[in-house]
Amino acid sequence: xxxxxxxLFGTRKFLFLYMGGGLIASLVSLGWHKLVDHKDVSSLxxxxxxxxxxxxxxxxAPTMTFxxxxxxxxxxxLVVPGLFAYDTYSAMYNKEGTxxxxxxVGGLLAGIAYYLALxxxxxxxx
Numbered sequence: 135x136x137x138x139x140x141x142l143f144g145t146r147k148f149l150f151l152y153m154g155g156g157l158i159a160s161l162v163s164l165g166w167h168k169l170v171d172h173k174d175v176s177s178l179x180x181x182x183x184x185x186x187x188x189x190x191x192x193x194x195a196p197t198m199t200f201x202x203x204x205x206x207x208x209x210x211x212l213v214v215p216g217l218f219a220y221d222t223y224s225a226m227y228n229k230e231g232t233x234x235x236x237x238x239v240g241g242l243l244a245g246i247a248y249y250l251a252l253x254x255x256x257x258x259x260x
Contacts, residue, residue, distance in 0.1 A: 136187050142194070155186025155244040162240025166225060177234050182241030189214050189245030218242050 140148045159182020167175040191198065192210035199207045208216075217238065224235035250256070 136184075138195075139187055139191055151186060151190060151245070151248050152183045154248070155241050156180060156183030158244035158247075159183065159185065159237040159240035162243070163234050163237035166236035171229070175234070177237050179234070181234070182237040182244070185217065185238050185241030186245035186248065188217070189242045190249050191245075193246060193249035214242060214246075 136148070136152075139151070143151070160177045163175070163177040163182070167173055192214040196209065196211035198210040200210055200213045202208055221235040221238040221242070224231060224233065225239060228235070
């Protein structure tokens with residue numbers, strides 16, 4: 135999924151998306167766990183950054199097909215809301231899990247925000 139975004143945007147914009155998405159995902163995770171769970175939790179991994187790339191790609195090409203488990207075709211416009219719903223539910227109700235679902239939600243929102251910022255020319259990177 136990263137390759138089409140990298141080819142479309144180039145290295146600089148892609149790194150801005152990936153690193154910014156990871157940072158926003160971590161901040162959302164820290165805020166969620168501090169405000170809702172009232173505990174300090176570390177956020178490890180790059181899944182939030184990857185989710186930002188996935189959500190941007192879904193915004194750019196909503197009819198693109200992702201394959202669940204490599205065999206079940208699902209359009210991109212359905213994948214992102216499905217991931218959002220699943221991870222939001224997990225963040226709210228699955229307190230024993232080891233996956234940082236709040237970070238995933240933050241990554242999805244970061245990718246969508248990046249798309250909207252580019253779409254409405256809020257900032258411009260050359």
